[in-house]
Amino acid sequence: MEAKVALVTGGSSGIGEIAAKQLKEAGFTVYAAARRVERMEALSHSGIRTLELDVTDQESARDVVATILDEQGRIDVLVNNAGYGSxxxxxxxxxxxxxxxxxxxxxxxxxxxxxxxxxxxxxxxxTIINISSMGGRFSTPLGSWYHASKYAVEGLSDAMRLELRQFGIDVVLIEPGGIRSEWGTIAAKHLRQTSGDGPYSKLAAGMASTLDASSKPGYRLASEPEVVARTIVKAASADKPRTRYAVGIGSAPMIALSKILPNRLFDRLISQATRI
Incomplete structure (x- = not known):
């Protein structure tokens, strides 16, 4: 049987890089795309096709999809992984x-x-696999625009799922908890630059410390990105994937608590969890 073709955005590091590797190992023909092509050299050497992509640029995005269709004639799986935390x-x-x-x-x-x-x-x-976050189901302080973006991804995905099932297309949401990667360090840098001084500096110090810690080895509240990558492969390979996968430490229980606890009690829980 001909190998399915998968496109992974944000493939230069973290979840995207590892997902590309694991999809290749699972028998997919894999294209990894990102702005930082030079960081995907190891993927290229392993037989994964790497392409330059800026998801905010229509021409760049169109070129990537056209290249894959020219070379393979089809795209079976899109993993929308590109993103960052502001x-x-x-x-x-x-x-x-x-x-x-x-x-x-x-x-x-x-x-x-x-x-x-x-x-x-x-x-x-x-199969469309959208990488959301447990932060698409509840919010933490100082992440208003990040959470707004992930709430939007959740809503878009739910609507897409209803629209596309008539065509045999599955839409999957993956909602990671804390993941050990450079994502936390980058988010902490954004936070300190924006709110490190001034009226929110105390809140920012606590939250930035939590974000920084999540990227360090041994942090008990963060999972390795391989956990998410394995779930991506599972969803991409399934005949009938689940609509949502809450993965990684804290994701499923925190989402559940956000549903059942009164808002003010959940607010206190979040404040304690983020050292604020």
């Missing part, structure tokens, strides 16, 4: 930065999906 108090985050957060995490995901859907519809099959 942290800072809502009062202090410039709206230009808010726009950037939504451009990457929401509109970039939508752009890639729009480009592959006509081909998946013609195939009568396909």
């Amino acid at each position: 942290y800072g108090a809502l009062e202090e985050v410039p709206l230009s930065e808010a726009q950037s957060q939504l451009d990457v995490n929401v509109l970039g995901l939508a752009r890639m999906t729009q480009l592959v859907l006509p081909h998946m519809r013609r195939q009568g099959t396909g």
